Every structure is written in C-alpha cells, then in structure tokens.
Amino acid sequence: MTIDEARFRQTLGYFASGVTVVTTGQEGDFHGMTVSSFSSLSLNPPLILICIDKAVPTHDILARSGQFVVNVLEKRQEHLSRRFATSNADKFRGIAWHMGTLGIPVLDNVLAVIECQISTTYDGGDHTIFAGTVIDTEVHEGTPLLYYRRGYHELK
Numbered sequence: 001m002t003i004d005e006a007r008f009r010q011t012l013g014y015f016a017s018g019v020t021v022v023t024t025g026q027e028g029d030f031h032g033m034t035v036s037s038f039s040s041l042s043l044n045p046p047l048i049l050i051c052i053d054k055a056v057p058t059h060d061i062l063a064r065s066g067q068f069v070v071n072v073l074e075k076r077q078e079h080l081s082r083r084f085a086t087s088n089a090d091k092f093r094g095i096a097w098h099m100g101t102l103g104i105p106v107l108d109n110v111l112a113v114i115e116c117q118i119s120t121t122y123d124g125g126d127h128t129i130f131a132g133t134v135i136d137t138e139v140h141e142g143t144p145l146l147y148y149r150r151g152y153h154e155l156k
Contacts, residue, residue, distance in 0.1 A: 016148040019077075021084045022050055023105045024061060024068040030092060030105050031058045034085040036147055037127070038070055046134035048114055051127045057087070059128065063121070068132060069104045072112040073145040075154040080107060081145065101136040113138040 003011075023032040037051035048070065052059045062068055073081055084091050096108035102115050116132025123129075146153045 013149045016146050016153070019073045019081045019145045019147050019152070020050075021071045021073065021080055021107060021110075022052075022058075022062070022068050023071065023107070024058065024065045025104060026065045026067075029061075031061050032084045032091050032105070033058045034081045035070070041131055047119065047131055048116060048134060049129055049131045051124055051129050053127050055126070062130065063118075063128070065104075067102050067104060067115075067117045068130070069100055069102065069106055070112075070114040070116070071107040071110045072114075074109065074111045074140075074142040075145050077107075077110065077145055078152045081147075081152070106138070109140070111140055111142050111144055 017036045020035050020038050021032050022035045023030065025031050033056060035050055035052065039049050041047040041049045050068070050070065052062060080095065083095070092105060097105045098108060100106040100113065100115050104115070106113050114134055115136040116134055118130050119133045120131040121128055122131070143155050146155070
C-alpha cells in the first residue's frame with residue numbers, strides 16, 4: 001500500500017529547500033527550468049545530482065546535451081524562479097547572463113554556479129536522476145532564496 005499523492009506532496013512541502021535554475025543546451029539552443037530537486041552526491045569525485053520530471057520538455061534536451069549548470073538563486077531572484085518555471089519559449093530574453101565554461105548560460109548575480117557534465121543517469125519513477133561531474137564553480141556572497149510549504153521565503 002502506498003501513500004496518497006496529495007498527502008505525500010503536502011508532507012514534502014515541510015522540507016525547506018534552496019531554489020535553483022538549471023540551464024542546458026548546445027549550439028546556441030539554450031533552455032532552463034526551475035529545479036528544487038538538487039543535492040550534493042560525492043566530494044571525491046565531485047558529483048551533484050538533479051532530478052527532472054520526464055514529462056518536462058527540457059528533460060530530453062538536457063539528456064541530449066550531456067551537460068548542465070545549476071544556478072543557486074539569491075533571495076531577490078524569485079522572479080527568475082517564476083520565469084524559468086513557465087513554458088515561455090525565450091526565458092533568457094531581458095535577463096542578465098553570461099556564457100560559462102561549458103558554453104551554457106550562467107545567470108548573473110546568483111549565489112553559486114555549478115557547471116557539470118552528466119556522468120550517469122538513473123530511473124527515478126516519473127523523474128530521471130542526472131548525476132553530474134562538477135567541472136567548474138563560482139560562489140558569491142548573499143542570502144539564499146528558499147521554498148517552503150508552497151511559497152518563497154528568505155533567511156532573516
């Protein structure tokens with residue numbers, strides 16, 4: 001017997017998480033999405049993981065590109081989380097970004113940037129778990145944007 005999906009979703013809402021935007025693409029065709037399922041995996045070798053819904057269009061683009069960037073959002077970047085959570089075709093228009101080491105967009109003024117090449121994928125039910133080998137990072141001072149119980153919050 002398994003738990004009811006609505007109750008499971010409600011329960012998971014009690015876990016506060018940081019907010020990230022994952023960017024990917026190749027040959028000038030760039031995509032991004034808001035992702036809360038992100039975690040460190042290993043220090044040696046340096047690995048992180050992201051979990052992506054198989055039904056999201058960016059899922060297949062990510063799998064084909066073989067690389068991605070995790071942009072950890074700062075408390076004043078809720079607008080970026082909302083923008084990249086939509087199906088808008090040109091999510092990068094009108095926002096500040098630069099090209100990262102892997103040739104993928106890196107959002108400006110985020111708390112941290114983690115550039116990865118996909119090393120392994122795992123089936124995770126309705127999601128795919130992408131393990132990424134960390135190639136490069138950036139860190140900046142600031143306060144993180146948090147998501148808790150279906151709303152955005154910040155540390156005080």
